Amino acid sequence: MSLLSVSAPAGSPQAWAIRVVAAGLLALLLTVILLGWSSFREAETLSVPEYGQSPWHAFKLRESVGRTQAAARALLAGRGGAEELALQMELGLAQVSAVEQYLLNGDGDSIRMQTLLQRLRALLDGGLAELESASAQAQALAERLEQDLAALDPAMHQLVVDAHHHATQLRQLTRERLLDRLYGLAAVMSLLALSLVYLLVKSLAVQRQQHGLTEALQAANAELEQRVAQRTQDIEFERRLQADILDASPSAIAVLRLSDAALLYHNEQLLRSLDAGGAPPVTLPLEQLFVDADAAQQLTQAATGGLQVRDLELEVRAAHPFTALVHAQRVQIGREPALAVWLHDHTRRKQLEQELQRLAHTDMLTGLLNRRALLGRAEETLHAAHRHHRPFVLLLIDVDHFKRVNDGHGHPAGDQVLIELAQRMRAALRAIDFCGRFGGEEFAVLMPDTELEAAYRVAERMRERCAETPVLLASGQSLSITLSLGVAQWRAGEGIEALLARADAALYEAKRTGRNRVVQAR
Amino acid sequence: MPPGAASVPSGTAAATAVQLRLLRQGEPESAARVFELAELQALGRRTVVTRVPWARSAPPGRWEGVPLSRLVAQLRGEGHDLRVSALNGYHAILPWSDISRFDPLLAWSFEGQPIRPRNKGPLVLVYPFDQHRELLGNEVYNDRSVWHVNRIEIQ
Numbered sequence: 001m002s003l004l005s006v007s008a009p010a011g012s013p014q015a016w017a018i019r020v021v022a023a024g025l026l027a028l029l030l031t032v033i034l035l036g037w038s039s040f041r042e043a044e045t046l047s048v049p050e051y052g053q054s055p056w057h058a059f060k061l062r063e064s065v066g067r068t069q070a071a072a073r074a075l076l077a078g079r080g081g082a083e084e085l086a087l088q089m090e091l092g093l094a095q096v097s098a099v100e101q102y103l104l105n106g107d108g109d110s111i112r113m114q115t116l117l118q119r120l121r122a123l124l125d126g127g128l129a130e131l132e133s134a135s136a137q138a139q140a141l142a143e144r145l146e147q148d149l150a151a152l153d154p155a156m157h158q159l160v161v162d163a164h165h166h167a168t169q170l171r172q173l174t175r176e177r178l179l180d181r182l183y184g185l186a187a188v189m190s191l192l193a194l195s196l197v198y199l200l201v202k203s204l205a206v207q208r209q210q211h212g213l214t215e216a217l218q219a220a221n222a223e224l225e226q227r228v229a230q231r232t233q234d235i236e237f238e239r240r241l242q243a244d245i246l247d248a249s250p251s252a253i254a255v256l257r258l259s260d261a262a263l264l265y266h267n268e269q270l271l272r273s274l275d276a277g278g279a280p281p282v283t284l285p286l287e288q289l290f291v292d293a294d295a296a297q298q299l300t301q302a303a304t305g306g307l308q309v310r311d312l313e314l315e316v317r318a319a320h321p322f323t324a325l326v327h328a329q330r331v332q333i334g335r336e337p338a339l340a341v342w343l344h345d346h347t348r349r350k351q352l353e354q355e356l357q358r359l360a361h362t363d364m365l366t367g368l369l370n371r372r373a374l375l376g377r378a379e380e381t382l383h384a385a386h387r388h389h390r391p392f393v394l395l396l397i398d399v400d401h402f403k404r405v406n407d408g409h410g411h412p413a414g415d416q417v418l419i420e421l422a423q424r425m426r427a428a429l430r431a432i433d434f435c436g437r438f439g440g441e442e443f444a445v446l447m448p449d450t451e452l453e454a455a456y457r458v459a460e461r462m463r464e465r466c467a468e469t470p471v472l473l474a475s476g477q478s479l480s481i482t483l484s485l486g487v488a489q490w491r492a493g494e495g496i497e498a499l500l501a502r503a504d505a506a507l508y509e510a511k512r513t514g515r516n517r518v519v520q521a522r
Numbered sequence: 523m524p525p526g527a528a529s530v531p532s533g534t535a536a537a538t539a540v541q542l543r544l545l546r547q548g549e550p551e552s553a554a555r556v557f558e559l560a561e562l563q564a565l566g567r568r569t570v571v572t573r574v575p576w577a578r579s580a581p582p583g584r585w586e587g588v589p590l591s592r593l594v595a596q597l598r599g600e601g602h603d604l605r606v607s608a609l610n611g612y613h614a615i616l617p618w619s620d621i622s623r624f625d626p627l628l629a630w631s632f633e634g635q636p637i638r639p640r641n642k643g644p645l646v647l648v649y650p651f652d653q654h655r656e657l658l659g660n661e662v663y664n665d666r667s668v669w670h671v672n673r674i675e676i677q
Contacts, residue, residue: 053664064610090639091610091670097640101576 054102058163061095072142082138252343275319291315303328363437366422374436393455395445402441452489484510488521572652587629599676609670642669
């Protein structure tokens with residue numbers, strides 16, 4: 001059935017094969033039906049059981065004839081009666097009928113047998129009729145019958161032989177017909193078996209084809225799955241790469257849902273910055289994140305409106321509060337509008353800036369203000385003095401014969417001298433005074449709110465102390481150092497340049513008049 | 523003397539006379555019970571319409587006789603096989619199962635007429651061939667259909 005249900009285009013070799021096989025099967029089926037029908041008929045015929053019985057009945061007939069002869073002889077000898085003879089003749093007639101029953105018509109054996117049987121029947125019939133009509137003549141009849149039957153003895157023997165041949169012929173005929181049927185049945189069975197094998201092979205082939213298709217489908221499926229897995233792996237790799245990059249970012253990053261400030265994403269840095277202690281907050285409202293709530297609200301509005309917020313400096317509320325440069329941008333997470341916020345910790349930069357500023361204003365060797373910073377202070381002091389009508393004084397200090405120290409003891413010794421002197425100056429001055437290194441071995445001091453006389457006394461005391469106390473070098477040597485000082489009080493309306501010039505002139509005067517002295521500017 | 527044999531002359535009267543000897547195996551011949559036609563008929567009459575294997579082409583005929591089981595019951599021989607013998611010296615053994623299954627007839631008349639010895643009489647053992655299809659095609663039952671029955675021995 002599976003073969004016939006395979007659909008193949010008409011005219012193709014496969015369709016041809018199917019038609020041939022179908023026609024063959026049909027023919028086979030018809031043959032089987034015909035053969036089965038004729039075999040059934042044959043079986044009916046064969047079931048007639050008497051075919052093989054003619055020799056047996058012929059034998060019994062010969063016996064019967066013998067018994068009739070014996071009865072006749074007994075009657076002649078006076079030992080038997082007519083009744084017994086009549087009975088034996090009757091039985092003989094019955095046996096004649098029995099043999100006739102099994103004879104085929106036509107062949108030579110049958111004709112010869114038929115002739116004998118007719119002769120016997122006539123003898124017995126006639127004898128019986130004679131006995132019935134004239135039982136007195138039984139003696140004569142018995143004598144004649146005995147002679148007639150004795151004459152038939154060779155023919156009786158022939159009858160048995162003929163019956164045997166006759167039965168053999170019948171058996172042979174029957175056997176041949178049976179064999180024909182058997183051969184026919186065997187041939188049909190073989191054809192049926194062949195057809196069955198063909199069908200099996202064909203259906204196996206179809207099955208294998210289907211199996212092949214299934215395998216191809218499975219392979220395609222597997223490949224597809226592998227590609228999907230590879231793609232998934234790639235996506236996962238990208239996602240992790242992005243996450244790693246974001247986590248490695250020095251900026252804290254948070255993505256907040258606009259509707260409820262839910263924290264949709266954060267990186268590691270955010271947790272570190274907030275000192276959240278492991279668990280990230282569920283929501284992170286910007287009004288709470290930043291100290292300046294108004295600024296936070298403005299930031300949210302600007303970003304929501306689509307503006308990019310850049311470099312906004314805001315104080316962040318955290319366990320360790322810090323200043324952050326804030327970037328914010330509206331993003332889309334799925335279908336929900338969200339706000340991406342970058343917090344860059346600004347505190348360190350602030351500190352650096354302050355350090356830089358300090359360095360920019362400081363003399364590296366002595367730690368005093370440098371020339372530029374001191375001039376800046378001088379400007380500020382001048383403005384304050386001008387505004388408040390307060391006096392102030394400028395001191396210019398120069399180390400006497402400093403070139404000799406450098407040349408005689410080396411530059412490290414010179415530096416040590418300068419550091420020592422700077423300490424002594426600071427110790428001698430008030431907190432409100434500014435002290436700076438003006439370059440080389442020259443120092444300057446600003447003394448706000450100070451009259452000239454007071455400033456002169458401070459300068460004189462510095463000169464005296466320095467001259468009295470030698471500087472102890474690291475090498476163990478001590479050096480006597482003296483200072484020359486020029487002191488100038490600011491005059492109202494005077495600029496810094498002019499004040500400096502007058503102080504410088506006073507210092508020059510001190511140098512010129514022998515050093516180790518204080519000179520007031522004119 | 524049976525009524526049908528009344529016209530037969532005395533010379534052949536014995537040829538058509540019905541006589542059956544019934545006995546148990548091993549008993550002396552003097553113990554045998556002898557049945558003539560009237561006595562057999564007194565045991566019970568049954569009619570079977572059937573074809574017979576020795577005349578297959580003939581149409582079914584009406585056989586009348588006594589069922590073998592009735593004869594066996596006379597000697598309380600139920601369960602035993604029967605040895606059925608004939609006037610011409612033939613005999614056959616009938617197993618008890620044949621009697622319990624088919625209960626063959628010991629027939630004395632065919633189509634209302636006594637059966638002459640030349641027609642396999644006077645007593646013929648008839649299986650109900652048309653009533654049991656398996657009997658007609660089987661040579662064993664042909665052999666057990668004894669003609670000219672004159673003696674039955676219960677074994």
